[in-house]
Amino acid sequence: MQFxxxxxxxxxxxxxQQSLKELQQIKQMMERSSRFISLSGLSGIAAGVCAxxxxxxxxxxxxxxxxxxxxxxxxxTQALANDYGIILNTWIFWIAAATFVAAVTSAFIxxxxxxxxxxxxxxxxxxxxxxxxxxxxxxxxxxxxxxLIHFGxxxxxxxxxxxxxxxxxxxxxxxxxxxxxxxxxxQVILGLINLGFVGAGIYFWAxxxxxxxxxxxxxxxxxxxxxxx
Numbered sequence: 001m002q003f004x005x006x007x008x009x010x011x012x013x014x015x016x017q018q019s020l021k022e023l024q025q026i027k028q029m030m031e032r033s034s035r036f037i038s039l040s041g042l043s044g045i046a047a048g049v050c051a052x053x054x055x056x057x058x059x060x061x062x063x064x065x066x067x068x069x070x071x072x073x074x075x076x077t078q079a080l081a082n083d084y085g086i087i088l089n090t091w092i093f094w095i096a097a098a099t100f101v102a103a104v105t106s107a108f109i110x111x112x113x114x115x116x117x118x119x120x121x122x123x124x125x126x127x128x129x130x131x132x133x134x135x136x137x138x139x140x141x142x143x144x145x146x147x148l149i150h151f152g153x154x155x156x157x158x159x160x161x162x163x164x165x166x167x168x169x170x171x172x173x174x175x176x177x178x179x180x181x182x183x184x185x186x187q188v189i190l191g192l193i194n195l196g197f198v199g200a201g202i203y204f205w206a207x208x209x210x211x212x213x214x215x216x217x218x219x220x221x222x223x224x225x226x227x228x229x
Contacts, residue, residue: 038115038122039176041225044217046106051209054099055202061091062202068092087149103209114225130175137168158201162191162208177224183216 061068068090069075078086087093115122141164148156169184187208194204 040110040114041221042110043107047103048213050103055206133172155198159191159194
């Protein structure tokens, strides 16, 4: 009788395990069809490192130890003519642009590697939805910040970047992993705190885009990719 019971229990456990496995597979298929789950934790870490390097390079220009104007004579003419091109005549702009390109490129590479490993197309409906929902707050924020720069309101640039970026993450989080939403909340809160310390924008910028991304990426890698690695 004990032998029959053992065989019956083993068969039941096998069926139960198979059912759980099938449910997990169905869940994964549903997530792949509705959410972009190929975001790599290493992408966040790489973006954070790029941001910290950019903040380190830009620091002396921001605090006034170095002249952030590339060509002073041209800048005077541009300022008198109310020319938007003066923005392109600053070292800070090009440092920020280089940092952005490096962060996006590194994030793309690691995300592409993860999507290839998972066998999931990098560009699909969910990726398009994600990009659209990220882009709307970023484009609106970019136009707003561009006007702030034009009028010389530099103290609000760093908190503005953090707030609009955080809103973009929160807006897009429904199409990707839930942790992105919490990263967005942290960015918004940090940006709002920065409004009370506008002179320390470069440090808040480094914490938001650098440290928080590294922490987020580490958590994501440990939670979703450690076993695969």
